[in-house]
Structure formats: structure tokens, C-alpha cells
Amino acid sequence: MYKRAELEILHNRIHESRKHIQVIMGPRQVGKSTMVRQLCDGLVIPYLFTSADAVAGSDETWLMQTWESARLKMKTSGAIEFLLIIDEVQKIINWSEVVKKLWDEDSFNKLNLKVVLLGSSRLLLQEGLTESLAGRFEVIYLPHWSFMEMHEAFGWNAEQYAWFGGYPGSADLIDEESRWKRYVSDSLIETSISKDILMLTRIDKPALLKNLFEVGCLYSGQILSYNKILGQLQGAGNTTTLAHYLHLLGTAGLLTGIEKYSPTTIRKRASSPKFQVQNNALISAQSAQYFDNIQANPVEWGRVVESVVGAHLVNMGIKEGFKLYYWRDRNDEVDFVLEYNEKIIGLEIKSNISKQQKGMDAFRRKYNPNKVYIIENRGLTWQELLKLNPLELF
Known part of the structure; x- marks a missing residue:
């Protein structure tokens, strides 16, 4: 079974002395539980x-009972240390306050009970962590699978990754693309929207949210x-x-809006999103096109290429801490x-012959970036x- 690089990070932290709660967050179906x-x-x-x-969302008692069970297991086993792992913790209302109370009790009593928390709602996890658990946690972010991970695990090439995306659970279905589309739409998209947004956050217009998602994927x-x-x-x-x-x-790992680059924060936030x-996979699963014919259309395939590069940059930006913008x-x-x-560096994706690059010259004159890259077949390719x-790249 393929092991992601974050596994070694988690392994090393668990074997350190008890310092912080380890929080693993990321979108659904990227392998957190695995x-x-x-x-x-x-x-x-x-x-x-x-x-x-x-568990019922209001059941704080379950969380306290689970923690107490871990304490008892540690005591009865005679172990000098014990590990408690709780998946989807954000579903418990007021979970962060309960975790803070129990963690601090163990710290005061010098109980070597280590804790790992997992969750797929980055918004709810971050709110709970910053409000209640400041100074008590470390985050390991597990993004969507990269091209190299899908290549090493399943032998995919860059074109397959550009179309089918990075959901490892759907990899075995791509030879039956109609079945793959249904699986991604029903089991991944619908579940992510329902469980990570609609069930956990007040949404006054759920149909509008779903419609926004569909249009955002299209564009x-x-x-x-x-x-x-x-x-x-x-x-x-x-x-x-x-x-x-x-x-x-x-925050659910589905669709984001990239802000326009500007040295002024106000102008960034006031910009139209990209x-x-x-x-x-979120695009392809909803598309009437199929992998066998999409590459024959240079304009449509060019959009797929630009989108897969953007997805790569978004995921790596969250993981590595760099900021991502567009400029116009x-x-x-x-x-x-x-x-x-x-x-700052500028990236221009020349995914088809007709696309112009005069914007890069204007950007260089205005901001004097450290580096600029034109991604095209004659230089650094999108596959590379x-x-x-x-x-x-910096």
C-alpha cells in the first residue's frame, strides 16, 4: 500500500515526548484515515x-467518555505512554473546549497520553484550534494527491492526472469512465458538500451553494x-x-477563488476571483466530454491543463505556506x-498556440518579480x- 510522505512526519512526532496535539486535516478521500x-x-x-x-453532533459526552476510556486502557495495560486517535472530531459541537479541558488535565497529572485528531472540515478545525487550543497543537495538512503520488501509486501519466485528478479511491475505475464519473459525483462531490458544509454550517440557500460549485467548476x-x-x-x-x-x-477542499495580486491588501480582497x-476530477466528473476525445480539442484541453496546474499550486500553497494570486x-x-x-514570481501557462503572453512583460515592468516562467513545450513543460x-521555483 502506498505511503504518503506525511506518514513519516506523523510517525516522528508520535515518538517524540508529549508536547502537542497532532491535528491532521485535509479534504475528504485523500487518505487521512488510511x-x-x-x-x-x-x-x-x-x-x-x-x-x-x-456520533450525534451535540454529544460532548461521547468525547469525554472516549478520552476516559483511553486513560483506563493506559492504566490497566501498565503502559508508560498511550495514543488516542479521534477521526472527524469537528462533528462534535464544542469539541475544542472539551479537548482543551481534557488535555490540560492530563498535562497537570503528568499523564503521557498522546493525541491525534483528524478532520475534513478545515474551517471548523481551524476555528476550534485558534479559539481554544492555542499553543497546544501542530497541524499536518494532507492535500489532494499530487501527480507524482498518483504516478508512483498507480502508474498514471500527466495527461491522465490532468483529466482524472487526484482521488486515489477512484483510480481503479478510470477504464470505465461513465462509472468513474458517477462515483466521483455521488460518493465524493455530494458527500463533501453535504457532510463538510451543509451539515456543519448554517446555509440559508443550499441550492445556491451547489449551483455556485457547478458554475465555478465549469469556469x-x-x-x-x-x-x-x-x-x-x-x-x-x-x-x-x-x-x-x-x-x-x-475549506472543504473543493473550489476556491484566487485573489488578484496587489501590494495592497484591500485591493486583493476587492478583486474578482479566479x-x-x-x-x-471535480471538472471531469461533471463534463459531457471523455478522456478519449478531450485532447483532440486544443482549446478545451488547454483549459484542462491550466486548471490542473492551478490545482497543483493551490494544494501546495496550503501545504507549504506560499501565497497564490493571479494578475490582470x-x-x-x-x-x-x-x-x-x-x-514573487510570475507563471504563465501557454497551453495552446494561440494564447498571448504580453501580460508577463507588463507585470515585470510594474513589479520587478524575482523570476518569471513561461510554461510551454519549448521550455519548462506543464508536465514537468x-x-x-x-x-x-523561487
Whole structure:
């Protein structure tokens, strides 16, 4: 079974002295639970692995009972240390306050009970961590699978990854693409929206949120104002509602809005978003096109390529901590701007012959970036870019 690089990080932290709660977060179906089971298979430390997935959302008692069970197991086994693992912890209302209370009790009593928490709702996890558990946790972010991971685990080439995305659980179905589309739509998209957004956050217009997701996927890699989007959506709404819903879709690992680059924070936030899926499977599963014929259309395939590069940059940005933007000034545009450690670089994806690159010259004159890259067949290709950690570009 394929082991992601984050497994070694988690393994090393678990074998350190008890310092922090380890929090593993990331989208659904990226292997968080599988990674923890792989950890458990090689553990000498006794452990308890349980999930809040089937627990009533208000049941704080369950969380306290589970923690107490771990304490008792540690005591009866005579172990000098014990590991408690709780999956989907964000489903317990007020979970962070309960965890804080129990963790602090163990610290005061010098009980060597180590804790790992897993969750797929990045928004709810981060809110609980920052509000109640400051100074008590470390985060391991598990993003969507990269091209190199899908290549090493399943032998995929870059073109397959660009179309089928990075969901390992669907990899065996791509030879039956109609079946693959149904699986991704029903088991991944619908579940993520329902369980990570609608069940956990107050949504006044759920149909509008789902409609926004569908339109955002359709226009992945394109810049659209919220007012223009409203004209294509069914159901009343306003730009503030759309921005909020797009933020929720982003924290669920589905669809995000990339801001326009500007040295001024206010201008960044006031900009029209560049829609970007975090996994290209979200586009392909809803498309009437199929892998066998999509590459014959240079314009459509070019959009797929630009979107898969954007998805790679979004996921790596969350994981590695660099910021991702686009830039546009009138008719001049740069596909992606990366900012890290007070350095900026520009990336232009030349995915088809007709695409112009005059925007990069205007961007260089205005901001004097540290580096610029034109991704094309004659230089650094998009296939090669998918193999890189973007920090290597700086």
C-alpha cells in the first residue's frame, strides 16, 4: 500500500515526548484515515482509534467518555505512554473546549497520553484550534494527491492526472469512465458538500451553494466577477453570500477563488476571483466530454491543463505556506503569481498556440518579480511543473 510522505512526519512526532496535539486535516478521500491506520500497523505504543462520524453532533459526552476510556486502557495495560486517535472530531459541537479541558488535565497529572485528531472540515478545525487550543497543537495538512503520488501509486501519466485528478479511491475505475464519473459525483462531490458544509454550517440557500460549485467548476481557471456569476445562478443571492459560500467550498477542499495580486491588501480582497478547483476530477466528473476525445480539442484541453496546474499550486500553497494570486491590468494578464518569503514570481501557462503572453512583460515592468516562467513545450513543460514542489521555483 502506498505511503504518503506525511506518514513519516506523523510517525516522528508520535515518538517524540508529549508536547502537542497532532491535528491532521485535509479534504475528504485523500487518505487521512488510511495514513493513521498505516501508522498504527507499525506502532509499539498501545492506542485507541475511534471516529465521531456516526456520533450525534451535540454529544460532548461521547468525547469525554472516549478520552476516559483511553486513560483506563493506559492504566490497566501498565503502559508508560498511550495514543488516542479521534477521526472527524469537528462533528462534535464544542469539541475544542472539551479537548482543551481534557488535555490540560492530563498535562497537570503528568499523564503521557498522546493525541491525534483528524478532520475534513478545515474551517471548523481551524476555528476550534485558534479559539481554544492555542499553543497546544501542530497541524499536518494532507492535500489532494499530487501527480507524482498518483504516478508512483498507480502508474498514471500527466495527461491522465490532468483529466482524472487526484482521488486515489477512484483510480481503479478510470477504464470505465461513465462509472468513474458517477462515483466521483455521488460518493465524493455530494458527500463533501453535504457532510463538510451543509451539515456543519448554517446555509440559508443550499441550492445556491451547489449551483455556485457547478458554475465555478465549469469556469475553473477563469476570472469572473461575482455580479456576472449572479446572472448565471438560479436563486436569489448577493455578492457577499457568494463570497462566503466560495470560502466554505474552499475549506472543504473543493473550489476556491484566487485573489488578484496587489501590494495592497484591500485591493486583493476587492478583486474578482479566479475560480479554481482543488482537484481536476471535480471538472471531469461533471463534463459531457471523455478522456478519449478531450485532447483532440486544443482549446478545451488547454483549459484542462491550466486548471490542473492551478490545482497543483493551490494544494501546495496550503501545504507549504506560499501565497497564490493571479494578475490582470486591463488586457494584460498573468496566470499565477506566487509570493513567498518576500519574493514573487510570475507563471504563465501557454497551453495552446494561440494564447498571448504580453501580460508577463507588463507585470515585470510594474513589479520587478524575482523570476518569471513561461510554461510551454519549448521550455519548462506543464508536465514537468507538476513534478515540482513550487518552492523550487523561487
